[in-house]
Amino acid sequence: MSRVRSAIATLLVGLYPQAWRERYEAEMRALIEDDPPGLGGLASLVAGALDAHARPRAAWSEQASPLTRMRVSVVGMFSCWIAVSVVGAVFQKETEEGAFGLAGARHHVLAIAHGAVIGGAVLGALAIAIGGVPLVWEAIGEARARRDWRLVGLLVLPAVAIVCFAAPTSLLRTLTRSTVGRPDHMASLAIFIPWLLVGLACAATCALAPRMVLGRAEVSRGSLARASLASVALAVAMCVISLALVVYVVALASVGPGLWRLTGGPLGPSTGTMLAAGTAVAVASTVLALVSCRRAMRAAALPVR
């Protein structure tokens, strides 16, 4: 039993910030081995990890090497981008009906905001390609050189997750088109909720896998510095998307109350509610991304220790 608790405790140490772990992980693991924690001890690890994220302290956060700080910031930016991407997908899905296109033709603010969301998405994808591809390339090279199969697994994990989400999605689309009549509400829920959970798991995997890859692979400072620079473009893209979403939601509420109240999904919330909730998530993610971007740039400017 104590071995199980020690294993859980070791996993929970992974919840702490990277910089914290760099400073305290080895000694804390030694303590966990010497004194396997009970339930209270496990709870203290969760509370401690939350506190460390909420209040980073100079004793460990500023002692972390610039590489670690860049790595953490770049991964943080990417996680925020995944959140904004999910919101973008919801936005695209909610506004794909022809009525939104007609509304855009009549009210240019809607069309401009919609275009800005797409423009921001393109800019963000370019920034991810410029900053992320060299990192992935180096990680692949290292995985091959070290024959590190776990690293290989982590590298292919997002692709596997996307396939696991895309395959049932395209199957559902085909079935929906071919079925005569719409399924009843309960049947829709029985399909929609598992699909939604798979989608969220896919997004979480895509957000967390890079963190695990960069925690395992030794990537160069040059690639991390390039990714830090690209994170500026990514932050700009997220600002554009968030601002455009705010404008779109406000404009839709004032010029298209009928479209705002549309309910298309089986869960019930109107298009307006979904867009407003998504916009709130996008704005919060953008704020976090700006903080991460600033940290990345500061870390990139620090001398190598």
Place this chain on the structure above:
Amino acid sequence: MTAHDDDNPDRWSAPALLVLSSLAGGSKHGYAMVADIVEMAGVHLGPGTLYGALARLEDQRLIESLPAQGRRRPYRITAAGMRVLEAQLTTIEAVARTGLSRLRAAGSAA
């Protein structure tokens, strides 16, 4: 205790006080501190609580880490830590003395 209080060395949480009191008896690593605190106060600090207190106290320069011995890293109390601990314990002692005397007075009156 608020976040502001937490950063104020004059108003610590119990774990920080227990850690400082333990280190006042000599430098110790994590497990030795946990064992010493159990013996001293009958309180078992979880790893998250202990390292939360250590990080806070190190940040406030009331303790400092020594070179690691294998994976275990000992800590020792600094001069500033000793001064602040003494002030805290003196306050606690005064509060305890006053509280106990009042309790006894209330007990004899009842």
